[in-house]
Amino acid sequence: MNNHNGRITSLFTNRDKHDKVMSLFITAGYPNLEDTVDLVLGFEANGAELIELGMPFSDPLADGPTIQEASNVSIQNGITIPKIFDMVKQIREKSEIPIILMGYINPVLKYGVKKFCEEASKCGVDGLIIPDAPLEESAILSKAASNNNLNMIYLVAPNSTDERMRRVDEESSGFVYCVSVTGVTGAREGNEVADSVSMFIDRVNKNVTQNPKLVGFGIKNHQDAQVISKKLDGFIVGSALIDTIKSNYPNNGWQENVFQFVKELKYGNI
Amino acid sequence: MKYTAPTKEGYFGKFGGKFVPEILIPALEELEAAYEETLDDPVFQKEYHDLLREYVGRPTKLTYANRLTDHYGKAKIYFKREDLCHTGAHKINNAIGQLLLARKMGKSRIIAETGAGQHGVATATACAKFGFDCVIYMGAEDMERQKLNVERMRLLGAEVRGVHSGSKTLKDATNEAIRDWVTNVENTFYIIGSVVGPHPYPMMTRNFHRVIGEETGEQIRKSEGRDPDYLIACVGGGSNAIGFFYPFIENDMVKMIGVEAAGLGADTDQTAATITKGVPGVLHGSLSYLLQSEEGQIQLAHSVSAGLDYPGIGPEHAHLHDSKRVHYYGVTDEEAMNAVKLVSEKEGIIPAIETAHALAFLEKLMPTTQKDEIVAVNFSGRGDKDMKTISDWFA
Numbered sequence: 065m066n067n068h069n070g071r072i073t074s075l076f077t078n079r080d081k082h083d084k085v086m087s088l089f090i091t092a093g094y095p096n097l098e099d100t101v102d103l104v105l106g107f108e109a110n111g112a113e114l115i116e117l118g119m120p121f122s123d124p125l126a127d128g129p130t131i132q133e134a135s136n137v138s139i140q141n142g143i144t145i146p147k148i149f150d151m152v153k154q155i156r157e158k159s160e161i162p163i164i165l166m167g168y169i170n171p172v173l174k175y176g177v178k179k180f181c182e183e184a185s186k187c188g189v190d191g192l193i194i195p196d197a198p199l200e201e202s203a204i205l206s207k208a209a210s211n212n213n214l215n216m217i218y219l220v221a222p223n224s225t226d227e228r229m230r231r232v233d234e235e236s237s238g239f240v241y242c243v244s245v246t247g248v249t250g251a252r253e254g255n256e257v258a259d260s261v262s263m264f265i266d267r268v269n270k271n272v273t274q275n276p277k278l279v280g281f282g283i284k285n286h287q288d289a290q291v292i293s294k295k296l297d298g299f300i301v302g303s304a305l306i307d308t309i310k311s312n313y314p315n316n317g318w319q320e321n322v323f324q325f326v327k328e329l330k331y332g333n334i
Numbered sequence: 335m336k337y338t339a340p341t342k343e344g345y346f347g348k349f350g351g352k353f354v355p356e357i358l359i360p361a362l363e364e365l366e367a368a369y370e371e372t373l374d375d376p377v378f379q380k381e382y383h384d385l386l387r388e389y390v391g392r393p394t395k396l397t398y399a400n401r402l403t404d405h406y407g408k409a410k411i412y413f414k415r416e417d418l419c420h421t422g423a424h425k426i427n428n429a430i431g432q433l434l435l436a437r438k439m440g441k442s443r444i445i446a447e448t449g450a451g452q453h454g455v456a457t458a459t460a461c462a463k464f465g466f467d468c469v470i471y472m473g474a475e476d477m478e479r480q481k482l483n484v485e486r487m488r489l490l491g492a493e494v495r496g497v498h499s500g501s502k503t504l505k506d507a508t509n510e511a512i513r514d515w516v517t518n519v520e521n522t523f524y525i526i527g528s529v530v531g532p533h534p535y536p537m538m539t540r541n542f543h544r545v546i547g548e549e550t551g552e553q554i555r556k557s558e559g560r561d562p563d564y565l566i567a568c569v570g571g572g573s574n575a576i577g578f579f580y581p582f583i584e585n586d587m588v589k590m591i592g593v594e595a596a597g598l599g600a601d602t603d604q605t606a607a608t609i610t611k612g613v614p615g616v617l618h619g620s621l622s623y624l625l626q627s628e629e630g631q632i633q634l635a636h637s638v639s640a641g642l643d644y645p646g647i648g649p650e651h652a653h654l655h656d657s658k659r660v661h662y663y664g665v666t667d668e669e670a671m672n673a674v675k676l677v678s679e680k681e682g683i684i685p686a687i688e689t690a691h692a693l694a695f696l697e698k699l700m701p702t703t704q705k706d707e708i709v710a711v712n713f714s715g716r717g718d719k720d721m722k723t724i725s726d727w728f729a
Contacts, residue, residue: 121630121631122500122631122632123500123505123506123509123617123618123632124509125355125509125512125513125516125618126355126513126516128513132499139631144629145629168616169353169616170615170616170617170624170626170630170632171629171630171631172630173614173615173616173630174613174615174626174628174629174630175630195355195356196353196354196355196616196619197353198352198353198354198355198356198359200343200351200352200359201351201352201353218356219355219356220356221355221356221357223357223360223361223519223520224356224359224360225360228359228360232356243356243357246357246516246517246518246519246520247357247516247517248513248516248517
């Protein structure tokens, strides 16, 4: 019935488990409203297979300084939910890459949950991640989402109990987002992520059995990504990507440098 | 009418809840379980009440404001003297309670947000008394206008971290405190200073402040033989007001008024009148009334009072407003500052600017009252911390 139902699921079907899915997070409207569509298409051309488009919020309390700043810039640029929908439409004219909208619940509530889900689905969005609507509060969203064939992606964290992980697996569709460390979003120094994460991933694999699993938070390069996602289906990079944009923009050829970073994230230095 | 809010999911009517990242869910569950245990734990309760009596200085007095009563020539006015609490405001009731809970849970590190600095000072005080590490997040703008409290917190051994994001006030300090909590959740207890945040905080903080209303009831029944006709309290997040109101909620004869900071006026965009002007939304973990844009972005509040300068309000107040059990009104910066002067001159008590918002509402209420009625105002804090703002205002 819905022509984009299952884009996320197809990504993980019949896949070589050594070939990790790379999902990239970019704040919609950063660094400029008109950059988002080109960036997403460029990410895809350089190895990204899943896109998380951040919907900026004035008070992003689960985010570190990088995404806070990108959100502020985007709000200053005049980002709105209809403009984000429009970006998705433009991407859909050229690409079938699965797109997830990720953001805080307040702007969605203000827009109207039902209207939001209907319009998101219509313009080609595949799923939602709303970090401040955990299972306890997701009832208002999940019904509208499933009515519109949107996947609901929930998170598990290192301090989630086994029972909680099983519940998240039960309620999620598309994939389960594994937060590798307790803390806010942001690239981590040294081996902080890799060292602490392996016991957590073993627990995830024991308890999350129905959905594919992507790991995020703190991943900054190819090496990190390969080590952390070794026993999972893929990885998510956000802050390190935005940091790369920030350090290159608006120099000549900034986009090429960003795409080079994306390519190296996926394939290493080649 | 029987009043039982919140539900076990943390809802007051349609407001409240637990809108937090997954990482905080185990922490909230652990907190809820530990808090429930304290309710039937005579050792915990005894220690808490002993501290309120011997350290905080409770019960605080209920003072008859005779010259202010004569000034209006109508109902009798009483002040519930939370300004006489150790550290100068009601906030310490909750800081002590939550600190005992943190100790019981084996947490070694305390964090808190603060606006006017009163909750920060109360938390730093409790941490000093019990030997805990303490980090206080405070907006850079608030650090400027409440310098004295910054110095007090530092002297008490707390680390005060200035927050430079957003409006540089209470909202942003709260964001930063939550980020710290998410990062250090294993060893850190977050002492929230108002009846805001995710469940069980609004309920727990209310219950640590209900002593205000309970004492008021005992004291007024002793001096007047009955409950008051009106209760008035200022509302930012709403902790002093809820502690004052809650024990009277089932007595329909007691009319309750919450006074918000209208800033330059509730019809301007320089306001903190959340109930008057806000619409429901989610901030800092719960669903309540919020000042927000058409796009659902949180708007900056404005008030001359740092303690009321917050774009949200506790979910229980949102519910009490919707159910019409409490009526909420706005008072402007100017009206509040005039009340600071009037009450200082008539009663010899300098109120905090937050408290002055409640006092300023007497201008509107008193002409409508009768001589045989009783009005009780929660005198939530003293004004020493505001002397710079007050002298600049009247200069």
